[in-house]
Amino acid sequence: MKDTPAQSSPIITLENVEKYYGDYHALRGISAEIGQGEFFSLLGPSGCGKTTLLRTIAGFEALSSGRLTIDGRDMAGVPANKRPTNMVFQSYAIFPHLSVAENVGFGLRRAPLSKAEKARAVGEALEMVGLAGYGARAAHALSGGQRQRVALARALILKPKVLLLDEPLSALDKKLREQMQLELRRLQRQVGITFILVTHDQEEALIMSDRIAVMFEGQIAQLDAPQMLYRRPVTRQVGEFIGVMNFLPARATMTDQDHIEVEASGLGRAVIGPDQVPGGFHPGQTASVGIRPETMSILFAGETTDRRVATGIVEDRAYYGDMTYYEVRLEGVERPMTISMKNLVGRPVLDRGAEARVAWDAGSLVLFA
Amino acid sequence: MKTLRVYAILYLCFLYAPIALLPIFAFNDGTIIAFPLRGFTLEWFRELAEIPALHEAVGNSLMIAVFSSLLATVLGICAARAGTRFEFPGKKGILGLIMLPLVLPEIIVAVSLLVVLLQLGLSLGAWSVILGHVLICMPFSIAILNASFQSLDVALEEAAIDLGETRLSSFRLITLPLVMPGIISSLLIAFTISLDEFIIAFFLTGTEPTLPVYLWGQLRFPQKIPVVMALGTLLVVASVILLTLAEYFRRRGAARTGQADSGGFL
Numbered sequence: 001m002k003d004t005p006a007q008s009s010p011i012i013t014l015e016n017v018e019k020y021y022g023d024y025h026a027l028r029g030i031s032a033e034i035g036q037g038e039f040f041s042l043l044g045p046s047g048c049g050k051t052t053l054l055r056t057i058a059g060f061e062a063l064s065s066g067r068l069t070i071d072g073r074d075m076a077g078v079p080a081n082k083r084p085t086n087m088v089f090q091s092y093a094i095f096p097h098l099s100v101a102e103n104v105g106f107g108l109r110r111a112p113l114s115k116a117e118k119a120r121a122v123g124e125a126l127e128m129v130g131l132a133g134y135g136a137r138a139a140h141a142l143s144g145g146q147r148q149r150v151a152l153a154r155a156l157i158l159k160p161k162v163l164l165l166d167e168p169l170s171a172l173d174k175k176l177r178e179q180m181q182l183e184l185r186r187l188q189r190q191v192g193i194t195f196i197l198v199t200h201d202q203e204e205a206l207i208m209s210d211r212i213a214v215m216f217e218g219q220i221a222q223l224d225a226p227q228m229l230y231r232r233p234v235t236r237q238v239g240e241f242i243g244v245m246n247f248l249p250a251r252a253t254m255t256d257q258d259h260i261e262v263e264a265s266g267l268g269r270a271v272i273g274p275d276q277v278p279g280g281f282h283p284g285q286t287a288s289v290g291i292r293p294e295t296m297s298i299l300f301a302g303e304t305t306d307r308r309v310a311t312g313i314v315e316d317r318a319y320y321g322d323m324t325y326y327e328v329r330l331e332g333v334e335r336p337m338t339i340s341m342k343n344l345v346g347r348p349v350l351d352r353g354a355e356a357r358v359a360w361d362a363g364s365l366v367l368f369a
Numbered sequence: 370m371k372t373l374r375v376y377a378i379l380y381l382c383f384l385y386a387p388i389a390l391l392p393i394f395a396f397n398d399g400t401i402i403a404f405p406l407r408g409f410t411l412e413w414f415r416e417l418a419e420i421p422a423l424h425e426a427v428g429n430s431l432m433i434a435v436f437s438s439l440l441a442t443v444l445g446i447c448a449a450r451a452g453t454r455f456e457f458p459g460k461k462g463i464l465g466l467i468m469l470p471l472v473l474p475e476i477i478v479a480v481s482l483l484v485v486l487l488q489l490g491l492s493l494g495a496w497s498v499i500l501g502h503v504l505i506c507m508p509f510s511i512a513i514l515n516a517s518f519q520s521l522d523v524a525l526e527e528a529a530i531d532l533g534e535t536r537l538s539s540f541r542l543i544t545l546p547l548v549m550p551g552i553i554s555s556l557l558i559a560f561t562i563s564l565d566e567f568i569i570a571f572f573l574t575g576t577e578p579t580l581p582v583y584l585w586g587q588l589r590f591p592q593k594i595p596v597v598m599a600l601g602t603l604l605v606v607a608s609v610i611l612l613t614l615a616e617y618f619r620r621r622g623a624a625r626t627g628q629a630d631s632g633g634f635l
């Protein structure tokens with residue numbers, strides 16, 4: 001399946017971008033288009049090259065080969081201080097010897113504006129990030145969340161075409177992080193410029209992004225909208241990295257153009273459509289199907305359904321208050337699978353060792369070659 | 370524990386008592402350095418003001434100390450920045466080599482420099498003393514400046530560049546102010562070391578002695594000893610003031626970049 005294209009005209013194009021650090025191949029042929037006004041995330045495990053890619057866009061690292069254009073201009077030979085991008089650093093890089101206002105106004109030093117105009121711009125930028133009136137404070141006395149806001153205001157005051165954010169929320173505690181996720185999204189809609197966010201937190205990427213590029217080992221494995229990424233991962237690796245996915249060994253044969261017959265251990269026979277094979281169908285001996293925990297449910301005693309039903313034993317369960325996560329081993333399957341259930345009123349929580357009837361649908365299966 | 374404390378106190382007394390004797394005899398109204406004291410006088414300090422050779426030596430020393438500390442600090446900035454920012458082959462070895470004079474006996478440094486300079490047919494003078502002093506001040510400068518540079522987030526300069534500054538202007542606007550306390554501390558310590566240094570100055574000075582060399586020469590004349598004591602007192606006071614200032618700036622630098630104080634030389 002092809003990557004989802006940007007919904008708007010591209011502001012950044014990457015063509016076969018390669019980056020070597022000495023012998024180390026950090027970026028291996030990255031190609032992508034990032035749209036105007038898009039909230040775009042680079043998601044992947046630590047060390048996969050997200051920061052490297054962001055820094056090549058910012059101009060702090062030179063490409064080893066390939067092409068990068070921003071706003072139609074080839075960026076080869078354009079230094080970082082001449083690019084229409086600004087960056088929010090992972091450490092925030094707040095200048096500790098300057099005040100909040102001096103930090104935010106730093107980028108205006110060379111702008112042909114009067115003192116009053118600069119002060120007004122700084123005031124507006126501070127207001128935008130919810131720090132109105134903080135201008136005179138010393139930067140080193142701020143809290144983590146405030147530093148992040150200062151870094152945002154400082155980067156946005158130059159009205160860049162693209163704002164680059166390197167794991168901006170990873171240093172914040174959970175509550176503040178969740179609040180800032182929504183705020184960042186609101187801010188991006190308000191200023192309307194392209195945001196490129198680097199994160200290793202799949203939930204964060206899903207919540208905030210228009211599109212996400214999932215990276216492994218210097219390559220983009222999949223570039224898609226959050227829902228597609230979650231529902232139709234192209235490889236097991238992507239499916240595993242984003243949320244929880246159960247995998248079952250399977251055999252598959254293509255019966256005709258629009259139908260693929262799958263025989264999955266524990267679940268049985270099912271017919272699926274080609275859209276459920278996002279990585280493309282390759283006939284072969286070893287295949288597997290993936291299924292998400294919340295697409296299945298455990299039927300309580302006597303409950304009937306017109307969905308497909310498989311049977312198994314509850315090996316373990318974890319009670320989370322609103323949810324219960326079951327580890328259920330289906331008949332004829334080695335490894336237990338995770339099933340999540342909402343704890344609705346009147347629905348009993350099954351104990352270990354209980355027999356479980358699992359309802360599922362052929363439409364939730366994803367086939368991997 | 371108790372014996373250890375007594376030992377520590379005795380040790381400190383032994384170490385510093387001679388220095389305490391300096392001011393005592395500097396103000397003693399008598400030419401013989403012995404108890405009992407004879408009375409209070411400022412005579413010896415007054416005499417200091419009337420010895421032209423001494424004034425020349427002070428001038429030489431100050432000039433040498435100023436140049437040595439400036440050179441050692443500038444070179445130290447380069448080395449510290451290179452050492453904390455860049456990876457290059459042989460980095461550890463090179464930095465180790467620069468730190469070597471710290472453990473090398475000064476007399477070895479002095480004699481080998483003397484031999485080399487004479488072999489090259491160069492005549493000795495203030496410049497050769499400066500050369501030697503830069504060599505022995507460098508390790509101190511680098512150690513201080515390394516700490517300053519290491520505590521700096523590399524992203525700070527990048528952030529300034531990202532906001533439109535050039536490499537040079539971001540160094541000037543961001544890095545320099547943040548390491549300035551370290552620079553001042555390095556200048557003061559190098560200045561103090563150069564001002565007090567004797568062995569290298571003794572070997573490498575030409576016809577213009579530095580203050581410690583002049584002082585040493587005066588020790589041959591017993592009647593001059595109270596004057597030497599007065600001079601020594603002034604030197605000790607100056608050194609203490611300079612080193613205290615240096616430590617003050619080092620700590621302020623640490624506080625400014627928000628790092629925990631990891632201890633300095635003092």
Ligand SMILES: Nc1ncnc2c1ncn2[C@@H]1O[C@H](COP(=O)(O)OP(=O)(O)O)[C@@H](O)[C@H]1O
Nearest residue numbers: 021024026044045046047048049050051052053
């Ligand atoms: N300046 C550098 N020199 C050598 N290797 C580097 C450099 N920067 C990053 N790398 C390597 O490139 C890989 C990708 O790093 P990075 O882009 O920072 O990963 P991520 O941000 O996804 O965690 C890592 O293995 C890292 O060790």
Ligand SMILES: [Mg+2]
Nearest residue numbers: 047050051052
């Ligand atoms: Mg990173």
